[in-house]
Amino acid sequence: MASREAGVGLDRLRRRVLFERIMARLQAAEPGLWVLKGGMALEVRLSDAARVTKDIDVGLRDDVLSPAVLHERLIDALSDDPFGDRFIFEVSEPTALREDGGGHLTWRVPVAAFLAGKPFGAIKLDVSPRAHELQATDQLPLPNSLDFAGIPTTEVEIVDVHRHAAEKFHAMTRDFEDRENSRVRDLLDLVLLIENDLLNSGLVADAARAVWAERNGTGPPRPLPALPSSWPARYAQLADDHDVEARTFPQAVALVQSLWNQMYPTEKGQ
Incomplete structure (x- = not known):
């Protein structure tokens, strides 16, 4: 072809x-x-x-x-x-x-x-x-x-798509201490998964608990950590090359934050 x-x-x-x-x-x-x-x-x-x-x-x-x-x-x-x-x-x-x-x-x-x-x-x-x-x-x-x-x-x-999403949440929020997290592409991938209706919030929540337990020995953070200040421009560049409704960084963050709140509805703000 x-x-x-x-x-x-x-x-x-x-x-x-x-x-x-x-x-x-x-x-x-x-x-x-x-x-x-x-x-x-x-x-x-x-x-x-x-x-x-x-x-x-x-x-x-x-x-x-x-x-x-x-x-x-x-x-x-x-x-x-x-x-x-x-x-x-x-x-x-x-x-x-x-x-x-x-x-x-x-x-x-x-x-x-x-x-x-x-x-x-x-x-x-x-x-x-x-x-x-x-x-x-x-x-x-x-x-x-x-x-x-x-x-x-x-x-x-x-x-599994829910495990995949959970790993992206983990990679996107990981603290590297000596350098800034550069995984802005995982934010775009989460947007794509959400906008294509591939995720069940309960199953992603279960998968995220497993990922954080394996890699950090803890549960997932509440609330979702703030993302690096350098990401807005970089996300906009990525979004320009993809067919996503969340065109801006604030729109993307709002979308994944909404999923996170659905994953842990009784734990918001803790």
Whole structure:
């Protein structure tokens, strides 16, 4: 499918193809172990309405004993081509990212793709080995940009939408102490989830309690903490590129604050 026909920019279309082929191969190589998270999970749910992202976030229901073991595991998983898409993937060595609040590492793995002997694109694969975070998931059809070429459509396991929203609330309000929280994109993602009627306040509340207990050893804060003063202009820039009704930072904050108050209706102002 040409990017013009899809109404999608060429760069985004290439990233989407890479995402689809990588996830299809991971699911085929180790079914039940890899779970899609992050911005690409929103693309599966919302298609072009989702925020553009350059990385693939995946959860892993297994331990990572060393970066070398993870490296070999990904090389093996991505080298097989069960669907006949003819992509060749070059997997670089993993590097450790900052720990989450619970002390769990995420590993970043650059992956380059080649087609017919020519570079096709590159993407970063962020691997989070956290089986305890992957108990609630959904099975959804994986978008298939190569359907026109006879490549079969598969399903992908993605993180439960309420757990996803709870993790975004946590990331958006996390205090990094030595630097300002820069996760304004999570505010936009929450706006997209709310405006597309994907969230049940009670289920998000339960998921948020679990996230804060795992990562902070506490319950979710009451009231919702104030967001950084640098965010209004940055949010407006993001909103300009997306079809959202909450065009301004105050509108976005009011929307997520309303959801938070629905999540904890008897605890407002405590």
